Amino acid sequence: MKIGILVLDGVFDTGLTTLLDTFSTANELALAGGAARAPFDVEVVGFTRQIRTAMSLRIAAAPARGVGKPDWIVVPALNAKTRDALLAALGRRDVGEAKKRLRAWREEGIGIAAACIGTFLLADSGLLDGEDATTTWSLAPLFRERYPTVRLDDSRMVVSSNGIVTAGAAMGHLDLALWFVRQVSPELATLVARFLLIDNRTSQAQYIIPDYLAHADPLVERFERWARDNLSNGFSLQDAANALHVHTRTLQRRTEFVLGKSPLAFFQDLRVQRACQLVQDGCDLDTVAERVGYADASTLRNLLRRKLGRGVRELRANG
Structure with a gap:
């Protein structure tokens, strides 16, 4: 060749x-x-x-x-x-x-x-x-x-x-x-x-750092701050839009244009990022799941494996 x-x-x-x-x-x-x-x-x-x-x-x-x-x-x-x-x-x-x-x-x-x-x-x-x-x-x-x-x-x-x-x-x-x-x-x-x-x-x-990407746009950056304050709650596009004083369609379009994903998908990325930090800090998985808004540890475990291609043991070892 x-x-x-x-x-x-x-x-x-x-x-x-x-x-x-x-x-x-x-x-x-x-x-x-x-x-x-x-x-x-x-x-x-x-x-x-x-x-x-x-x-x-x-x-x-x-x-x-x-x-x-x-x-x-x-x-x-x-x-x-x-x-x-x-x-x-x-x-x-x-x-x-x-x-x-x-x-x-x-x-x-x-x-x-x-x-x-x-x-x-x-x-x-x-x-x-x-x-x-x-x-x-x-x-x-x-x-x-x-x-x-x-x-x-x-x-x-x-x-x-x-x-x-x-x-x-x-x-x-x-x-x-x-x-x-x-x-x-x-x-x-x-x-x-x-x-x-x-x-x-x-x-x-x-390897992606979600909040770094969010800083590329003022509205997305504000949404990122709101999302981090609400990780333990269930996601609501309407609640996010109300808090940011914009229409839901505006928030949806802006995150998709800047990040290539929906507000919900970005919210989930932040959850995964926070969960990784907590796992690597030694928190037990039930506590981690509660802090990032998941009902049980098994759901979070599957999400981490699907999103990152690594299990909890690997994350702890890397931490």
């Missing part, structure tokens, strides 16, 4: 090196296992001969326009962790050139992939219009605001949609690289994961 990694100045160092190291490890393990040739032919490409990373390291790059037709182009993240930094980066001249080049590659039938902030470049180029995608959970409200035609599910770690693959937050680069290895050989992917100590994770849900 021939892969071109499109690198721009200010690239997130860990994202780039994670991709390179995972593909290199896969090649070494495949050859050690008797493969006739390395499964991955990887080349770093860019718009200048030398790329300066966010940590001021320099890496050589082949000309993006001169690269032979690869199977895939992968876009690692730029080192832009905040809304303002990202918006400034998207307006850069080289980023604009990258978006044009991505569209041209896609028209040639080349697969396109990106992780974390790199997914914004794909969306900004129009390649994700009407497609399923994920992105870094911390900037998902901005993603929904800028790209309303993209079917975003920021709870997922990796999403493949019609020849375009997106992956979640920073270390999602690792999950993206493993996705490629899995396409070549599921057995090799398992071996690489063991050598690199990579856990199997299909969701970002357990």
